[in-house]
Amino acid sequence: MSLRNYIDKIKPNFEEGGKLHAFRSVFEGFETFLYVPNTTAKNGVNIHDSFDSKRMMIMVVIALCPALLFGMYNVGYQHFALAGMLSQASFWNMFWFGFLAVLPRLIVSYVVGLTIEFIVAQWKHEEIQEGYLVSGFIIPLIVPATCPLWILAIAVAFSVIFAKEIFGGTGMNFLNVALITRAFIFFAYPSVITGETVWVVDHAICGLGADIDGMTAATALGTAATTAAAPAFSMDMVWGLIPGSVGETSVIAIALGALLLLYTGIASWKTMLSVFVGGILMALVYNTWGPDNAMAQMPWYEHICLGGFCFGAVFMATDPVTSARTEVGKWIYGLLIGMMAITIRVMNPGYPEGMMLAILLMNCFAPLIDWCVVQRNVNKRANRINK
Amino acid sequence: MANKNNEALKQPMWVNNPVLVQILGICSALAVTAQLKPAIVMGLSVTIIVAMANVIISLLRNTIPNRIRIIIQLVVVAALVTIVSEILKAFAYDVSVQLSVYVGLIITNCILMGRLEAFAMQNGPWASFLDGIGNGLGYAAILIVVAFVRELFGSGTLFGFQIIPQCFYEAGYLNNGLMIMPPMALILVGCIIWFHRAKNKDLQEN
Numbered sequence: 001m002s003l004r005n006y007i008d009k010i011k012p013n014f015e016e017g018g019k020l021h022a023f024r025s026v027f028e029g030f031e032t033f034l035y036v037p038n039t040t041a042k043n044g045v046n047i048h049d050s051f052d053s054k055r056m057m058i059m060v061v062i063a064l065c066p067a068l069l070f071g072m073y074n075v076g077y078q079h080f081a082l083a084g085m086l087s088q089a090s091f092w093n094m095f096w097f098g099f100l101a102v103l104p105r106l107i108v109s110y111v112v113g114l115t116i117e118f119i120v121a122q123w124k125h126e127e128i129q130e131g132y133l134v135s136g137f138i139i140p141l142i143v144p145a146t147c148p149l150w151i152l153a154i155a156v157a158f159s160v161i162f163a164k165e166i167f168g169g170t171g172m173n174f175l176n177v178a179l180i181t182r183a184f185i186f187f188a189y190p191s192v193i194t195g196e197t198v199w200v201v202d203h204a205i206c207g208l209g210a211d212i213d214g215m216t217a218a219t220a221l222g223t224a225a226t227t228a229a230a231p232a233f234s235m236d237m238v239w240g241l242i243p244g245s246v247g248e249t250s251v252i253a254i255a256l257g258a259l260l261l262l263y264t265g266i267a268s269w270k271t272m273l274s275v276f277v278g279g280i281l282m283a284l285v286y287n288t289w290g291p292d293n294a295m296a297q298m299p300w301y302e303h304i305c306l307g308g309f310c311f312g313a314v315f316m317a318t319d320p321v322t323s324a325r326t327e328v329g330k331w332i333y334g335l336l337i338g339m340m341a342i343t344i345r346v347m348n349p350g351y352p353e354g355m356m357l358a359i360l361l362m363n364c365f366a367p368l369i370d371w372c373v374v375q376r377n378v379n380k381r382a383n384r385i386n387k
Numbered sequence: 388m389a390n391k392n393n394e395a396l397k398q399p400m401w402v403n404n405p406v407l408v409q410i411l412g413i414c415s416a417l418a419v420t421a422q423l424k425p426a427i428v429m430g431l432s433v434t435i436i437v438a439m440a441n442v443i444i445s446l447l448r449n450t451i452p453n454r455i456r457i458i459i460q461l462v463v464v465a466a467l468v469t470i471v472s473e474i475l476k477a478f479a480y481d482v483s484v485q486l487s488v489y490v491g492l493i494i495t496n497c498i499l500m501g502r503l504e505a506f507a508m509q510n511g512p513w514a515s516f517l518d519g520i521g522n523g524l525g526y527a528a529i530l531i532v533v534a535f536v537r538e539l540f541g542s543g544t545l546f547g548f549q550i551i552p553q554c555f556y557e558a559g560y561l562n563n564g565l566m567i568m569p570p571m572a573l574i575l576v577g578c579i580i581w582f583h584r585a586k587n588k589d590l591q592e593n
Contacts, residue, residue: 151561154563166581184565187568188563188564188565188566189563189564191561
């Protein structure tokens with residue numbers, strides 16, 4: 001318990017009038033990060049569980065780890081594959097290459113986001129809110145590994161301030177912060193997040209890998225949007241050995257995270273399942289009656305495996321803050337996300353990936369869905385009385 | 388009396404700015420501010436039209452029947468808008484092409500009807516003129532600030548001249564495409580309102 005003693009020893013410095021008072025919120029943030037707060041309510045009967053929102057966030061971060069680790073490996077794998085050096089590179093070569101490519105983005109995401117959170121918390125005399133732990137982890141996973149750091153920093157600052165802090169901070173945002181970051185990059189700097197040149201790192205990092213010029217690799221969805229035929233389904237799409245944003249390629253790694261989230265009850269199985277059901281239904285509809293383009297003719301299992309569909313369904317749609325909260329609402333919300341995502345992919349070749357826009361759109365409608373569900377219940381009960 | 392005229396001119400420039408406080412004229416503020424030049428032309432056009440319309444309505448205020456006052460105001464504004472539109476076409480053709488329908492749409496700008504109804508119908512021509520100038524310039528100021536930020540970060544230029552040096556682009560700098568789009572203009576106007584409310588605490592809602 002020496003850490004506990006040390007924290008207690010330095011604590012007075014941070015209280016009102018202490019010399020390090022300016023860092024009070026930072027100190028409190030770290031203290032509650034390390035230890036469960038020992039303050040309890042003084043009146044009324046309360047049932048307390050040590051499972052507070054910090055623990056919950058950490059569970060999500062753990063669930064994201066398989067996707068991150070696999071994503072790092074895949075970044076290296078794609079680089080060596082494009083350079084034609086796959087046979088010479090070992091597993092650790094590939095992993096270290098990807099690690100070095102992704103790590104700066106993870107650091108920038110956390111440093112920029114947490115700095116803004118700390119400043120706002122200190123300014124408003126509030127405790128640091130822990131919501132950014134998850135957002136900061138997700139952001140590097142949903143951008144390409146080549147995304148310039150300064151663009152990432154601007155996008156993170158924009159989304160933390162305009163999607164979260166001005167609505168009152170963690171738990172008050174109605175739009176998913178990580179997705180707003182991606183949407184900002186998507187609309188402000190489209191050249192770094194779309195096209196054929198951004199998905200594979202094309203230069204050596206710290207002596208690992210090689211500089212490759214003029215070689216490009218499109219994502220499978222990008223190919224399907226621009227050519228007449230969709231790429232044939234392969235097991236690589238399930239394992240995730242395809243070009244794409246860092247964390248979204250592997251269905252297996254995302255499934256591991258999904259199992260943890262469902263087992264611990266953090267993510268709603270209703271939302272998750274209904275996103276998949278909506279996506280599969282819509283894909284089948286377009287297979288049968290859709291327009292004559294490659295995206296519409298793509299089989300449903302390929303739609304599900306490619307792009308950010310799985311990642312979005314598991315980690316973004318289920319975000320408890322921005323999703324619908326009523327039980328019936330979750331079904332409607334999830335179904336519409338799945339259907340919208342496939343519809344955007346098929347109907348608009350300009351946006352080969354519809355998941356981001358579908359989730360953001362339904363984030364806006366989630367309160368309306370909840371309101372309708374609650375009103376329906378109110379009316380039903382009112383009718384029962386009047387009868 | 389002089390003090391009141393002074394107020395009529397100065398109040399709408401900042402403290403009681405039509406865009407920031409009454410949230411009027413937002414539509415054109417989003418539409419024409421992608422570049423600085425059309426924004427300035429738009430701001431000046433609106434200033435002239437509000438001032439002239441205010442004077443004309445103020446002179447007519449005692450003879451306008453109450454029931455048809457909106458129609459008369461519209462006729463006056465429409466005549467002035469047509470004149471300005473023709474002048475722009477004659478002397479600044481490229482800007483009038485850039486502004487396209489938005490010059491014609493000045494007629495629907497809420498600032499105009501707002502000032503005619505709220506001020507010119509009750510006040511004399513000189514006060515009305517000052518009020519029109521003040522409101523027009525207050526509107527123009529917001530347009531210019533928004534257009535400055537949007538053109539600088541969205542296109543890297545000001546008045547069409549490149550400001551951000553070429554070496555930045557070679558080092559990997561990119562123009563922010565979102566700045567060119569109207570949603571960013573709305574966010575910028577929001578930021579200015581945020582700053583304005585922070586400075587004028589009596590405007591803050593609870």
